Amino acid sequence: MKFRRWISLLLMTIAPISGCRKHAEAPKPDSLLSAYDTETDWTDAQKIIPLSYQQSQGKRIFYQQCVWCHADATPAGPSNRSNLTPVPPLLNDGATLNAESDEFMLNIITLGGSALGKSAMMPPYGKMLSTEEIRSLIVFARAVAQPPYQPPGRPASQYSAK
Ligand code: HEC
Numbered sequence: 550m551k552f553r554r555w556i557s558l559l560l561m562t563i564a565p566i567s568g569c570r571k572h573a574e575a576p577k578p579d580s581l582l583s584a585y586d587t588e589t590d591w592t593d594a595q596k597i598i599p600l601s602y603q604q605s606q607g608k609r610i611f612y613q614q615c616v617w618c619h620a621d622a623t624p625a626g627p628s629n630r631s632n633l634t635p636v637p638p639l640l641n642d643g644a645t646l647n648a649e650s651d652e653f654m655l656n657i658i659t660l661g662g663s664a665l666g667k668s669a670m671m672p673p674y675g676k677m678l679s680t681e682e683i684r685s686l687i688v689f690a691r692a693v694a695q696p697p698y699q700p701p702g703r704p705a706s707q708y709s710a711k
Contacts, residue, residue, distance in 0.1 A: 591693060592641070598692055642694075
């Protein structure tokens with residue numbers, strides 16, 4: 550018997566014992582490889598969140614404009630967040646922001662807190678950022694949200710079926 554044939558027979562005999570009979574799972578495509586950028590989960594440093602192009606634009610603008618008030622740590626050290634009243638929600642605070650519609654988020658970022666009956670400590674960005682940039686901030690917030698953000702279902706039409 551040729552050695553190679555002998556080895557394969559041997560493997561066929563021991564494979565079931567060692568539990569290798571299970572079919573190998575097809576490799577899953579790695580979403581991190583196709584990501585434009587990534588963000589480390591703020592609540593779990595082991596978890597890396599893949600970001601689309603639009604989300605990565607939001608990340609860039611967030612770290613320029615918003616990190617000082619909507620995160621605890623900034624690239625330049627501790628943030629100003631804890632000095633503010635009311636304390637601004639962390640951008641990944643899904644418990645707060647998941648309940649806010651994209652439209653509300655767009656309005657408060659564009660017009661500032663005071664225009665929506667909230668704190669004027671939230672500045673208006675409508676003159677500084679384009680609508681597209683503000684939308685990218687919202688999708689970045691959705692991407693990092695903990696608990697994770699679930700997009701709302703389709704709104705009911707004004708006519709109900711029954
Ligand atoms: C100077 C500090 C400061 C900066 C900078 C800032 N914010 Fe805020 N933000 C606040 C405060 C304070 C509130 C809370 C307002 C309230 O609840 O009355 C707030 C509220 C918000 C809310 C609404 C949260 C809710 O509870 O509904 C969103 C969304 C938001 N900010 C996004 C942003 C984004 C995006 C940026 C950057 C473009 C930004 N903020 C920059 C201070 C800031």
